[in-house]
Amino acid sequence: MKFELSNLRGDITGGITAGIVALPLALALGVASGVGPMAGMYGAIAVGFFAALFGGTPSQISGPTGPMVVVLAGLFASLSGDVALIFTAVMLAGIFQIVLGFLGVGQYIRLVPYPVISGFMSGIGAIIIILQIGRLLGHEPPGGTIGALSYIPTALADINFSTLALGLGTLVIAYKWPPSLGKYVPGALAALIIGTLVSLFLPVPILGDIPTGLPSLHMPVFDQSKALLIIEAAFILAILGAIDSLLTSLVADNMTRTRHDSSRELIGQGIGNTVAGLIGGIAGAGATMRTVVNIRSGGLYRLSGMTHALVLLAVVLGLSPLAAKIPHAVLAGILVKVGLDIIDWSYLKRAHKGPRWDFILMLLVLGLTVFVDLITAVGVGVVFASLAYVRQIAQLQLVELNKIPESFGSEEENSYYKSIKEHVSIFSFGGPLSFGAAADLGHHVREKVKPKSKFLILDFTRVPNLDVSAAMAVETVTSDATAAGRRLLLCGTNPEVEGVLADFYQHHPDIPVFKTRLEAFKYAEQEIKGGTPGSQTGAVTAAT
Known part of the structure; x- marks a missing residue:
C-alpha cells in the first residue's frame, strides 16, 4: 500500500477539519438510524479509516450518510430494534460491496440517469426531514416515514416549545454561521456546541449516558425467519452506498483533477462497512460535504481520510461524557439541514426548462422513495429511463x-x-x-x-x-x-x-x-x- 506524503501538512489539516465536521453528523445520524449515537461514531471511524486505506478515491471522506441511515432506520423498525441483526446486515452489505468491486460493477452504477439520482436523493432528504419533525416538536415519533407523517397531528397537539425553539435555533446557526468563523469552527459543530450550552437551562430531552472506550465485537447472527429481510436490506445498503460513494468520487475528481478507481473504491467501502458491522457501527459511504471540506482544507490523499477517522476515535475515547449532554432537538436541527442539503434544489429550479419527461421521472422516483422504498424507486426509475432512451433512439433510427x-x-x-x-x-x-x-x-x-x-x-x-x-x-x-x-x-x-x-x-x-x-x-x-x-x-x- 503506497502512501503519498508530499502533501502531509494539507492531508493532516484536511483530515482534522473533516473530522470536526463529521462529529455532529455521526452522532445525529447514529440517533436517526435508531441504533444510537455511538453506532454513528463507530461507523464513521471504521468506514472512514478503511475506505480511505483501501479505497480508490484518495481525497474522499467516508462515513454515515443520509441514504444509508434511511435504510437502517427502516430496518431497525422492521426488526423491533434487534441490533445484532442490524449489524449483521451492515457486515453483509460490506461483503456485497467487495463482490461488486471485484466484478467491476462500479462502472455501470455511474450510468444511472441523473433524474433518477436526483429523485431518490431528494426523496431521501425529504424522509430525513419528515423523521425529524416529531423530535423538533418534543416527541419521539414511531419508526418509518408513514408512521412519522401520521404522528405529526399528535405532536402538533402537544408542542414542547422549548424543544422547537432549540431545534430551529440550531438550524439557523448551522445555516447562518459566518464563513469567516467557519474556517476555524464549522457551522454544524458551532450549532452543536451552542445548542448544547443553551439546553443546559431548558427542560429538553438529551442523549443520556453514552458508552466510552473501545467498541466490542459483534459477530454475525442468523435468524432464518428474518433472513430475507436482512439480505434485502444489505443489498439495498450495498447499492445505495456504492452509488453515493461513486457520485462523491466524481465530485472529488472534478475538484482535484484526478480519476478515481471505481472497483477499488467499492472494495474499500466494502471493507469499511464489514468492519463497521463487526464493531457495532452503522453503514457508511462516501460523504460529499465532508469530502469537499477535506479538499478545500488541503486534503488530497488517503492520509486525510484516515486522520479524520482518528480524530473521531480520540473523541470516542475521551469525550463521550460531554456528548451525553447533547439534546435530541439539537441533533434534529442538524439533521434537518442535512436533509435540506441532500434535496436537489438546483435541478428543481431548472426542471421547467428541461424535457418534461425527465421531470416526471424525477418526481416519480422521489414519490416512490418517500412512500415505498429506495430499491423500488431506483429500479423503477432506471427501467422507465431505459425505456424512454430506447424509444428515443428508435425514433432517430426510423427517421434515418x-x-x-x-x-x-x-x-x-x-x-x-x-x-x-x-x-x-x-x-x-x-x-x-x-x-x-x-x-x-x-x-x-x-x-x-x-x-x-x-x-x-x-x-x-x-x-x-x-x-x-x-x-x-x-x-x-x-x-x-x-x-x-x-x-x-x-x-x-x-x-x-x-x-x-x-x-x-x-x-x-x-x-x-x-x-x-x-x-x-x-x-x-x-x-x-x-x-x-x-x-x-x-x-x-x-x-x-
Missing part, C-alpha cells in the same frame, strides 16, 4: 430509415441509381439497428416503398451491429416484399451483422447479398434490362 436518398457518394452510384430509380426502393439504415426500432421497421418500409418498385434494397453500410429483434424485422420485410412480388437485395453488411443474419441467410438462400451498394445497383439494373444476374460480380448468397 425514412430519409429515402436521392443521391449517393459517387457519380457512378448516382448514374446507376438514376437509371433504375423508378423500379427500386432503397432503405439506408443509420447507426446500430436495435430492438426499439425493430417493431416498426416493417411498417415504415411498407409505407415508404414505391408502388412500382420491382426491387427492395436494404443498405446496411452504416450499421455496425444489430440485434435479433432487428433480424426478425428483416424477416418481416422479406415476407412483405415476396407477397408484393418484389425482389429483396441486401448490401453493405459487415461480418458482425452477417453473423446475426446467419439464420436468415439459411432460410432465404436465393436472396443476393452484396458487399457494396454499387454492386447491388448493377445487379438490379441488369435484372431490369433482362440480363443474366449470375454474371454480376460481388453477389454473395447463403449457399456460398
Whole structure:
C-alpha cells in the first residue's frame, strides 16, 4: 500500500477539519438510524479509516450518510430494534460491496440517469426531514416515514416549545454561521456546541449516558425467519452506498483533477462497512460535504481520510461524557439541514426548462422513495429511463430509415441509381439497428416503398451491429416484399451483422447479398434490362 506524503501538512489539516465536521453528523445520524449515537461514531471511524486505506478515491471522506441511515432506520423498525441483526446486515452489505468491486460493477452504477439520482436523493432528504419533525416538536415519533407523517397531528397537539425553539435555533446557526468563523469552527459543530450550552437551562430531552472506550465485537447472527429481510436490506445498503460513494468520487475528481478507481473504491467501502458491522457501527459511504471540506482544507490523499477517522476515535475515547449532554432537538436541527442539503434544489429550479419527461421521472422516483422504498424507486426509475432512451433512439433510427436518398457518394452510384430509380426502393439504415426500432421497421418500409418498385434494397453500410429483434424485422420485410412480388437485395453488411443474419441467410438462400451498394445497383439494373444476374460480380448468397 503506497502512501503519498508530499502533501502531509494539507492531508493532516484536511483530515482534522473533516473530522470536526463529521462529529455532529455521526452522532445525529447514529440517533436517526435508531441504533444510537455511538453506532454513528463507530461507523464513521471504521468506514472512514478503511475506505480511505483501501479505497480508490484518495481525497474522499467516508462515513454515515443520509441514504444509508434511511435504510437502517427502516430496518431497525422492521426488526423491533434487534441490533445484532442490524449489524449483521451492515457486515453483509460490506461483503456485497467487495463482490461488486471485484466484478467491476462500479462502472455501470455511474450510468444511472441523473433524474433518477436526483429523485431518490431528494426523496431521501425529504424522509430525513419528515423523521425529524416529531423530535423538533418534543416527541419521539414511531419508526418509518408513514408512521412519522401520521404522528405529526399528535405532536402538533402537544408542542414542547422549548424543544422547537432549540431545534430551529440550531438550524439557523448551522445555516447562518459566518464563513469567516467557519474556517476555524464549522457551522454544524458551532450549532452543536451552542445548542448544547443553551439546553443546559431548558427542560429538553438529551442523549443520556453514552458508552466510552473501545467498541466490542459483534459477530454475525442468523435468524432464518428474518433472513430475507436482512439480505434485502444489505443489498439495498450495498447499492445505495456504492452509488453515493461513486457520485462523491466524481465530485472529488472534478475538484482535484484526478480519476478515481471505481472497483477499488467499492472494495474499500466494502471493507469499511464489514468492519463497521463487526464493531457495532452503522453503514457508511462516501460523504460529499465532508469530502469537499477535506479538499478545500488541503486534503488530497488517503492520509486525510484516515486522520479524520482518528480524530473521531480520540473523541470516542475521551469525550463521550460531554456528548451525553447533547439534546435530541439539537441533533434534529442538524439533521434537518442535512436533509435540506441532500434535496436537489438546483435541478428543481431548472426542471421547467428541461424535457418534461425527465421531470416526471424525477418526481416519480422521489414519490416512490418517500412512500415505498429506495430499491423500488431506483429500479423503477432506471427501467422507465431505459425505456424512454430506447424509444428515443428508435425514433432517430426510423427517421434515418425514412430519409429515402436521392443521391449517393459517387457519380457512378448516382448514374446507376438514376437509371433504375423508378423500379427500386432503397432503405439506408443509420447507426446500430436495435430492438426499439425493430417493431416498426416493417411498417415504415411498407409505407415508404414505391408502388412500382420491382426491387427492395436494404443498405446496411452504416450499421455496425444489430440485434435479433432487428433480424426478425428483416424477416418481416422479406415476407412483405415476396407477397408484393418484389425482389429483396441486401448490401453493405459487415461480418458482425452477417453473423446475426446467419439464420436468415439459411432460410432465404436465393436472396443476393452484396458487399457494396454499387454492386447491388448493377445487379438490379441488369435484372431490369433482362440480363443474366449470375454474371454480376460481388453477389454473395447463403449457399456460398
